Amino acid sequence: MKNPICNVNWIEKNNLIDDLLKEASLTTDPMDQGFEAEVIKINSDKESFVLKVWNQRSKPDVSFQFHLLNVLFERGLSVSKPVGWGINPNTDKVLLTTFDGTPVLKVNKKKIMDIANLLSNIHQTTLEDLKNIQLPKYDFIDYFYPGVREHLDLYHALVPLVQRAQLRQDKLIHGDFHLENILEDNKRYTVIDWTNGQLGDIRYDFAWSLILIKIYISERYAEVFRSAYLLENDIPETEMNVFEAIACLRWILLYRNGGTPQRPSTIKRIKNFLINNPFLKDMSIKKYREVME
Incomplete structure (x- = not known):
């Protein structure tokens, strides 16, 4: 050929x-x-x-x-x-x-810890390490939440959370770190799809990965991922709760636009998160608690 x-x-x-x-x-x-x-x-x-x-x-x-x-x-x-x-x-x-291999399909505790260390290594890359690479920096809401202003319930919940988070766009982030963007080959892992690589806030990058593990894998493995990452990166609990809430709102927006995979327990896990997250449970979020509608 x-x-x-x-x-x-x-x-x-x-x-x-x-x-x-x-x-x-x-x-x-x-x-x-x-x-x-x-x-x-x-x-x-x-x-x-x-x-x-x-x-x-x-x-x-x-x-x-x-x-x-x-x-x-x-x-x-x-x-x-x-x-x-x-x-x-x-x-x-x-x-x-x-x-460099195929996407990670099955996980165990060791694999989740290794994946957390992959993300930590990315976040610990300094701007000096990047030599002459000029990382782009975008408006956070416009980039990660396109069209959110058409969903006023999400937008009105998102804006005060972003203001409270006090974003620090000062480190290299991957922008979409999840298992389908991690390849494995004989216990060697490779992070792919750097389309969203940019100067951003590592707390958000980590929270997005953590939320996806909670939704699609399990709370147990999410806790393993969280603990392994936080051993190398100190993020206070209150800040983590804010960024997890921000990440969850992104997932709901993607869901409404038809851009998220669905599994039998997916919606139940999202609703449980909305009820338990301290920055979402007390808001007027009836509309997006009912994300199936």
């Missing part, structure tokens, strides 16, 4: 691209697709790679991702090695990286 990467205009690349362009025996396998990108596994005789192709409606800064991955990989963080980025004949932006 035709070499699947030969029709890409590679803007930046390393020597691996040149070697792959010469190979006539490359094969491809489909992979799980995201909302805004097509993902293809490319196999050579020696190793495999992942080609991510963003459709034209999505406009990520792929050059930034390429350079960020380069720096993080060189520092020894658990990320895929970037191979190149460019533009295909459809003018879609593409990114080629190494293939």
Whole structure:
């Protein structure tokens, strides 16, 4: 078959691209697709790679991702090695990286602790470590809660929580750290999908990950994740409650827009969280407690 990467205009690349362009025996396998990108596994005789192709409606800064991955990989963080980025004949932006395994499907206590340490290592990366990388900084609500003003109950609950949180957008955050964005291969873990990498508040980044574990795995493993992360990162309990509330409101917004997976216990767990979180239970939140409606 035709070499699947030969029709890409590679803007930046390393020597691996040149070697792959010469190979006539490359094969491809489909992979799980995201909302805004097509993902293809490319196999050579020696190793495999992942080609991510963003459709034209999505406009990520792929050059930034390429350079960020380069720096993080060189520092020894658990990320895929970037191979190149460019533009295909459809003018879609593409990114080629190494293939580093499959998403985490089953967890145990040790694995959850290892994953918490992965996130902690990301958050402990200093701006000096990032060399000349200029991390973008966005308006928090506009970026993570697009369209929230159309849901006034959520918006009126979110704004005072964000004000109370006193955001500190001063560290590297992943922006969407969850199990589907963590690959494993022979007990080696790799964090993928850095589309949302930015200068942000690590308390929010951690809270978002923690909420997803509570919703989709269990309270028990969420507590393991929380304890392991907080061993290296001191976040007071009151601050954690605020950021968990903020993260929960994001999940509800995504749910209303059809962007969250559903399992038999999902809605029950969300409702229990709304009742038990000290910053949500006393608000007038009848409308979004009933998130099924």
